[in-house]
Amino acid sequence: MTVQPAGGPASSGLADVIDTILDKGLVIDAYARVSLIGIEVLAVEARVVVSSVDTYLRFAEAMSHLEEEMEERAPAEQVEREPLRGEIEREPQERELTGTAEELQAEELRPEQAEERARVRRRRREED
Amino acid sequence: MAAASYVYGIVPADVEVAPGTLGVGEPPGEVSLVTFGKIAALVSEVDVERGPLGRMEDLRTHQRLLDETAAEVPVLPFRFGAVMTGPGAVADELLAPHHDEFASALDKLEGRIEYVVKGRYVEREILREILAENEEAARLREAIRGRDEAVTRNERMRLGEIVEQAISAKREEDTREVIDALAPLCVAVSEREPTHERDAAYVALLVEDERQDDLRRAVEELGERVRDRIEVRLLGPLAPYDFTPPE
Structure with a gap:
């Protein structure tokens, strides 16, 4: 459970940014816009869920690993799930196979401007 | 220039x-x-x-x-x-x-702001659930166990497909739970398409400024409740990307 600090998404991952600003928001009519966008650094495909052969094989592989872990432990231990949590993220296999997505996820926004004052705010109305 | x-x-x-x-x-x-x-x-x-x-x-x-x-x-x-x-x-x-x-x-949009709640299944836990719930998955797991990937490709494909489908079904259920828990605090709710194979829920929320603390608390409680199987994150406050009128 992570709750981002109030006052800005300063530490959200790049994948979150991509999901948001490449997928959501208003779009200018095609005729009116100038085309100069190249998403040069982004493996945008990485954010799309695809039911691919790779996904299936990866799940199957994870299942077979899961089995080995379960066998190493006595059956009575099966209820004790807690100590194992978190380890799976470090399995080289998973890291390799989901590399791009995980890298994007791990990419941190630089918080350099987090402390600065609001850049866009309401003007004081002198006439009020 | x-x-x-x-x-x-x-x-x-x-x-x-x-x-x-x-x-x-x-x-x-x-x-x-x-x-x-x-x-x-x-x-x-x-x-x-x-x-x-x-x-x-x-x-x-x-x-x-x-x-x-x-x-x-x-x-x-x-x-x-x-x-x-x-x-x-x-x-x-x-x-x-x-x-x-x-x-x-x-x-x-005056006085309102967006948050995004993201839930991601803990892989090990969700795979355990699927094994326990699905006999075919358990049988296929036996079939591929210790055997070469090339020889068991069909079984692996089928097992992977079962996992993927099971996660889709669970995602629907868990997304519903997230929305049910948080919608009462929000002005509007908008589901996002999953962008990761283990996404459990991906929901954008529009809240009144003064309900932000309530929302954070509710998400925290939700996260505690499901923590064994889902990692919950709250992103925001954000511009209302999911609540702008259609172009």
């Missing part, structure tokens, strides 16, 4: 931009306003001849400016990459024809 206007979003006309606020591109232009009637566009100059935008830094600049703006004033965020030929085009081709629609959308 061939200058064009990069558009970040639409705000009410009565806002100001802090001098020296820099936008996307290299070198970055200063962010300014193009005003028309009751609305204004947040823009900065970009050089069309300098090649494509889209560096990570540009994406971050775009989102940071909009999210910071949303914390202060209502804003209609644009998707990354909106570039028009110049301030004149922004006024004449964007603001003028859509003035009333944008103005009323901004009114509706």
